[in-house]
Amino acid sequence: xxxxxxxxxxxxxxxxxxxxxxxxxxxxxxxxxxxxxxxxxxxxxxxxxxxxxxxxxxxxxxxxxxxxxxxxxxxxxxxxxxxxxxxxxxxxxxxxxxxxxxxxxxxxxxxxxxxxxxxxxxxxxxxxxxxxxxxxxxxxxxxxxxxxxxxxxxxxxxxxxxxxxxxxxxxxxxxxxxxxxxxxxxxxxxxxxxxxxxxxxxxxxxxxxxxxxxxxxxxxxxxxxxxxxxxxxxxxxxxxxxxxxxxxxxxxxxxxxxxxxxxxxxxxxxxxxxxxxxxxxxxxxxxxxxxxxxxxxxxxxxxxxxxxxxxxxxx
Numbered sequence: 422x423x424x425x426x427x428x429x430x431x432x433x434x435x436x437x438x439x440x441x442x443x444x445x446x447x448x449x450x451x452x453x454x455x456x457x458x459x460x461x462x463x464x465x466x467x468x469x470x471x472x473x474x475x476x477x478x479x480x481x482x483x484x485x486x487x488x489x490x491x492x493x494x495x496x497x498x499x500x501x502x503x504x505x506x507x508x509x510x511x512x513x514x515x516x517x518x519x520x521x522x523x524x525x526x527x528x529x530x531x532x533x534x535x536x537x538x539x540x541x542x543x544x545x546x547x548x549x550x551x552x553x554x555x556x557x558x559x560x561x562x563x564x565x566x567x568x569x570x571x572x573x574x575x576x577x578x579x580x581x582x583x584x585x586x587x588x589x590x591x592x593x594x595x596x597x598x599x600x601x602x603x604x605x606x607x608x609x610x611x612x613x614x615x616x617x618x619x620x621x622x623x624x625x626x627x628x629x630x631x632x633x634x635x636x637x638x639x640x641x642x643x644x645x646x647x648x649x650x651x652x653x654x655x656x657x658x659x660x661x662x663x664x665x666x667x668x669x670x671x672x673x674x675x676x677x678x679x680x681x682x683x684x685x686x687x688x689x690x691x692x693x694x695x696x697x698x699x700x701x702x703x704x705x706x707x708x709x710x711x712x713x714x715x716x717x718x719x720x721x722x723x724x725x726x727x728x729x730x731x732x733x734x735x736x
Contacts, residue, residue, distance in 0.1 A: 478550045480557065483511060494518045495555070499562065509547060512558040519556065528556065531625045537600045542593035544613060544623040563621045565614025572609050576674045580704055583671035584734030586612070588726065589620035590664065595722045597622070598657050607663035608644050609670065643676040647714050658716035664725070665711025672700055677712065690714075703729045 486499035495514035502509060519525055535546035548559035565571070568586060572578065578586070590612060597604060604611075604625065611624040646662035648655040669677045677694045691712040696705050707730035710720035725731065 478548045478557075478559070480552065483509075483559075485511065494522075494524065500559070502559075508562050510560045510562040512560060514556040514558070516551070516554055516556060532558065534597075534600075534602050534625050537602070538597060540593060540596040542589045542620045542622060543596060544621045561615075561621065563613035563623070564616040565618055567610055568612040568614055568620070569609035571614065572671065572674065578671050580672065580701060580730075581734040583668065583704075584731050586620055586671060587664070587668050588731045588735045590622060590667065591722050591725045591731070593620060593622035594660055594664065598660070598722065603657045604660050604663075605649075606644070607660055607667060609667065643679050646716070648716055655716065658719050661711050661716075661719040661722070662713075664722075665708045665719075668704070668708050668711070668730075669694070672704060673697055677708075701730075703733065706730070 482503055484501040484503060486501070489497045489499055489510060491497075495512060495518070497510055497512045500509050500511040501507065514528065519528060532546065532549050535544075538545070544563065545561040546558060547561070548557075550557050550559075590607070594604065594607075602625070604622070606624065607622075611622070613621040613623050615621055644663045644666045646655065646659045647653075649659055666676055666678075673696075691709065691714055694709070694712065696708075707720075707725070707728050710728070711725070713719045720728070
């Protein structure tokens, strides 16, 4: 059976892959129905699928377990899909709060962008549905939790450990950039880990399509690039700056400009970054080639993968 593009109406075709050996789903493909999205015409969503799969989801199809985390607009729960016992995470968002803070467009953007991703190092979105009072995002369960919490526990990572996380984050960024997406809020809190300790880039609430340059300031102050702080137009190079800040924090336990207030960050000179003595030359070089004030001069993600810091430390 084949499906034609004009048959796709408020649907997304999403490949569900095994997240670990003992939680392999019985059905490798799913047709997922959306209640917010407009019709997709992108070839990225035009994939073969099994016609026997249900295209309408509701909360009764899931067994809800313990809460995994709580945010401003709702809670994430551990859950199990009753049809095949597939373990997942369900983000439950309250419509009233979403509407009160004018976050409907941001939620729609997050779901739309995530529907285009299919990469081992990016959290997968399996389904999106709603009821009268709530929105539900059914997502990949990341058993290892936030990278930030692991960093807090260990204080800082060794260079091989940090390089592994940076390399996998780089792979994830390459994937989303190829799909014309800018993350805009890269930080340890938005990097999850699976049961094997592999990176799962998450939280695309601040992400945007990158077809053209933008001027909206968002993200986390410690990770903001100069062009964002100065309210200039920007592109995907903002993620390169954040990758450099992330690398510094993973190696040291703190951010390079964390002690500088937001206004004075406009005067930041990346060349004056102070490194602890235990940070190697190749790690410093990697970071300095990303934390560059001129966006066009930042090292590309492809060149990051070729840099000695990752090549030497990631086997």
